[in-house]
Amino acid sequence: MRKLLFLLFLLPGISIAQDHESNIRKIYDAELSAGHTYNNLRYLCKEIGNRLAGSPGAAAAVEWTRQLMESYGFDTVYLQPVMVPHWVRGGKDIVRITNSEKHGSVELSALALGNTQGTGPSGLVGEVVEVKSIPELKELGEKVRGKIVFFNGPMDPTKVDAFEAYGGANAQRSIGAAEASKLGAIGSIVRSLSNTINDIPHTGSQRYNPDFPKIPALAISTQDAELLSTLLSEQPDLRIYLESHGEMKADKLSYNVVGEIRGSEKPEEIIAVGGHLDSWDVGEGAHDDGAGCMQGIEVLRLYKEFGWKPKRTIRAVMWMNEENGLRGGQEYAKIAKEKGEKHIAAIESDSGGFLPIGFSSTGTEEQRAKLMSWTPLFKPYQVWNLEKAGGGADIGPLRDQGPLLIGLEPDSQKYFLYHHTEADVFEAVDQRELELGAAAMTALVYLLEQEGI
Structure with a gap:
């Protein structure tokens, strides 16, 4: 596959060199040697716990993820209000x-x-x-x-x-x-x-x-x-x-949590990446979907660590209320449409923090062909399947606005041991598999913000 090579130093504020192989290697090396994803997931699971929409746990998770992203120095961090159903067991x-x-x-x-x-x-x-x-x-x-x-x-x-x-x-x-x-x-x-x-x-x-x-x-x-x-x-x-x-109480005010690094060349083109912050009220919501949220935040954190300035705007989004209403994803898409925002891609990780094997996608033939053309760059990391159709529940409402919708695809065999159960706890997540997922997502965001789709 032809590579575009530019001799640019990777200094803070300087655009990223388009030597894709070496930059993807840098992403994996940094995440697997000193990533933050696993420790952040530990805090979310052990210090906050389960996070059903409308619960005190969900409110605590909103505030903590906001503070976490602010601590990493993202350009903008904000809360997006959304009314969510409030069911109690x-x-x-x-x-x-x-x-x-x-x-x-x-x-x-x-x-x-x-x-x-x-x-x-x-x-x-x-x-x-x-x-x-x-x-x-x-x-x-x-x-x-x-x-x-x-x-x-x-x-x-x-x-x-x-x-x-x-x-x-x-x-x-x-x-x-x-x-x-x-x-x-x-x-x-x-x-x-x-x-x-x-x-x-x-x-x-x-x-x-x-x-x-x-x-x-x-x-x-x-x-x-x-x-x-x-x-x-x-x-x-x-x-x-x-x-x-069980009782369904009045809707409660909650929030999507959004962190952003603004693009240097095409800031109007947006790439969203993340997962849903809410979980069920049993277990700790580790695989579903604390893993995806922490992987999404890690994408932007690595950019800040490297001093990389993306060409296009990248956002880490923690959607609220995927489990019993999908209100967060719907509200995010509604506001994006009202503001005339242009999402070129959205990546969701909501299939567990297991070993990543590929990405699924929904979009035009041209968009999907471009995604699949990057397969040789991912194969050295055993991410081999970029052909599967799919996407994600929270990014689905964006579909009529034209972006490529992408889902991280881990090995699914163990997921339904933990899904929606008391067994979905931090200890059920393997650190290396979680970090490999974060690295794969960062590499894909890098390719998308550099080349577009």
């Missing part, structure tokens, strides 16, 4: 088999799904109907009236891409309760979205149909889903007690 979630002929009373590992209206302390009891999908539920029709629907569709184990398997099973979690309510069900249980059998329940967002009752929706671990299915096959009149205390 409110108490212990319970799913208990009450009448098993074999085991008697059996409590299952459970978590209420996000945005769920709880039962309150009195709970509810009902017989259980098992289905494997939304179409199977619809076939049963009125047979589920007055019962608790148990969605037990597993993630497809034959899908090598774990996110593809997740997408195939996600509907039962996101709209299962709404569809069951239409048919008169009184509650819903969903098999956790994990590609392994374990005893850890996974929460996640679900949404109601406003024209039907808001029935309680809880997830149980894959191990307990297997148990419940077996017991139902042996005893169809099995009954379950559900108790949850």
